[in-house]
Amino acid sequence: ETSRQPFFSVIWTHGPHRPVVASQELRERFPDMNEHEQSYFGSIADIDDQLGRIIQTLKETHNYSRTLIWFCSDNGPEGTADKEDENYGPGSAGVFRGRKRSLYEGGVRVPGVISYPALIESGARSSLPSVTSDILPTIFDLLGFSQPSRPIDGVSLLPLMSGEDMAHRPPIGSQSGKQASWVEGKWKLITQDGGETWELYDLSSDPSEQSNLIEGNESRAQQMRISLDEWRKSCNVSAAQGR
Secondary structure, eight states: OOOOSOOOOOOOOOTTSSSOOOOHHHHTTOTTSOHHHHHHHHHHHHHHHHHHHHHHHHHHTTOGGGOOEEEEOSSSOSSBSOTTSTTBOSOOOTTSSOOTTOOSHHHHOOOEEEEOTTTSOTTOOOOOOOOGGGHHHHHHHHHTOOOOSSOOSOOOOHHHHTTOOOTTOOOEEEEETTEEEEEETTEEEEESSTTSSOEEEETTTOTTOOOOOOTTOHHHHHHHHHHHHHHHHHHHHHHHHHO
16 A cells, blocks of 8 residues: 655665675675675675665555655775775776765766656656755755755756756865865866865866866866855855854
8 A cells, every 4th residue: 555654764885885795695696706896796786686675665565656766876986996906996987087085076976866757757867967965955845845044055956857957057066185176067176185286177078087177277267266165165154053
């Protein structure tokens, strides 16, 4: 019987986070790999199995079509891509530069999947950058609630889910230690050393971040840096209010 009681669930899986472990049964699904790789992909297979159980239960209780499922990784792959390195990690960032703990695309650009059969057409794809900060305003919008009164970083993706164009979404800021980045449309400004030096990339033509275009685009970079600095100040204000 279909449940009329609204519910919300957040599920954080450990795998494939280090230490990467998987049962013998899961490892045996990958007989041609070494033990480390077997555990890595075995832990991912376990996530797939458990998500399958959730979806099957939703279908059996007739709640699947009305349930929003939002799935994504929190960062790029751990370790290095060099199999000879003791810090080797089987995960791949594909063509993207950097891995976990980097603000280059390989560290922050991860696949995301949204399932909501009542609204989203099966198999639909979008290249629109989004962040987990978008989840809160999207849920508020979907439920018809007023958006939070205090400033938030995210934006509702309900228009995108409804098939509308969201090409001009607000910029996305990130910071970690001395790293900071600002993505505004196709442009990405990034510093690795606390603002001593800056890099500028056109992600539409250079998603691998190989061609630094800072020279010749100083005015654009300066405007983006001002926006980034304002955003970082707002984060400091929010952090102070939260204490």
